[in-house]
Amino acid sequence: MIDHLICDCDGVLVDSEVIADRVLFETLTVTFPGIDFEPVVKTAFGQQTSRFLASVESEFDIRLPANFLETVEHNVEHALSTSLSPIAGVRNALQQLPLPVAVVSNSRLNRVHASVRRAGLTEIFGERVFSAEQVERPKPYPDVYLFAAHQLGVDPTRCVVVEDSIAGLNAARAAGMKTIAFVGASHIPDGYADVLRKMGMTRVMSHMDELPGLIDAAMRGEFGDVQS
Numbered sequence: 258m259i260d261h262l263i264c265d266c267d268g269v270l271v272d273s274e275v276i277a278d279r280v281l282f283e284t285l286t287v288t289f290p291g292i293d294f295e296p297v298v299k300t301a302f303g304q305q306t307s308r309f310l311a312s313v314e315s316e317f318d319i320r321l322p323a324n325f326l327e328t329v330e331h332n333v334e335h336a337l338s339t340s341l342s343p344i345a346g347v348r349n350a351l352q353q354l355p356l357p358v359a360v361v362s363n364s365r366l367n368r369v370h371a372s373v374r375r376a377g378l379t380e381i382f383g384e385r386v387f388s389a390e391q392v393e394r395p396k397p398y399p400d401v402y403l404f405a406a407h408q409l410g411v412d413p414t415r416c417v418v419v420e421d422s423i424a425g426l427n428a429a430r431a432a433g434m435k436t437i438a439f440v441g442a443s444h445i446p447d448g449y450a451d452v453l454r455k456m457g458m459t460r461v462m463s464h465m466d467e468l469p470g471l472i473d474a475a476m477r478g479e480f481g482d483v484q485s
Contacts, residue, residue, distance in 0.1 A: 258415060259415055259435070260415040260416070261416045262356055263358070263359045263434070264419045265361060265362060265420045266362040266364060266373070267364060268302070268344075268422065268442040269347075270344060270360065270373065271343055276340060278302065282294055284332055288322065288325070289319060292319070297316060303422025310326060334371070337375070338371075341372065343375075343378070345464070346464060348378060350465040350466060354468070356476065359409060360382050360386045362387070362401075364389075366386070366390050370386055373386060387401055387404060387408065397428045399428050402429050403432050413432045413434050414434070416434040417435045418435070418437070419436075419439050420436060421439045423453075434484070437462060437468070438450075438460065439463075440453070459483065
């Protein structure tokens with residue numbers, strides 16, 4: 258049985274990953290105009306920005322300016338404030354669900370709250386919003402999911418999680434939660450659903466109107482012991 262639904266934010270509630278990746282690429286390129294960052298930025302999806310930037314420094318043997326993370330976050334926040342949109346159908350899908358829902362994200366807590374507000378979902382989630390800022394390790398570690406379950410007072414095994422990234426799906430599974438992969442955001446590459454299925458993910462949805470039916474099945478116990 259399932260008691261709680263937990264959603265990632267970027268790429269699940271709001272179509273923000275494509276915006277954040279564009280800003281990240283532009284900010285890196287302006288700072289280091291002689292380097293092609295496009296291939297590596299495509300791998301940023303699902304990662305905490307600070308950890309991704311550390312990997313960029315290592316891969317290209319460069320030193321980012323001391324305030325580079327703050328610059329990226331500022332630029333992303335500005336871009337989101339003018340062009341962020343909710344994932345198609347997400348509000349209607351969430352409103353149909355008969356169980357409480359929460360948000361768990363690798364993004365900064367203030368950015369997650371702002372994204373939820375801009376998507377018109379604040380009344381659905383209330384204060385049930387959690388960030389990797391609140392734990393020692395971000396996704397793909399399970400820390401933030403375990404923290405959220407503890408704060409919500411729910412057994413992790415009675416939660417189902419909607420995630421778009423492999424890192425997020427692995428984090429939720431490591432926490433003992435069941436997962437649904439969402440592949441309907443604009444940043445998702447062609448063939449990604451097939452990649453997930455080859456990894457053993459059986460619950461993959463491409464549109465939010467599939468969510469109520471999946472949650473109904475979960476609440477009836479039809480997911481069994483299969484985590485994904």
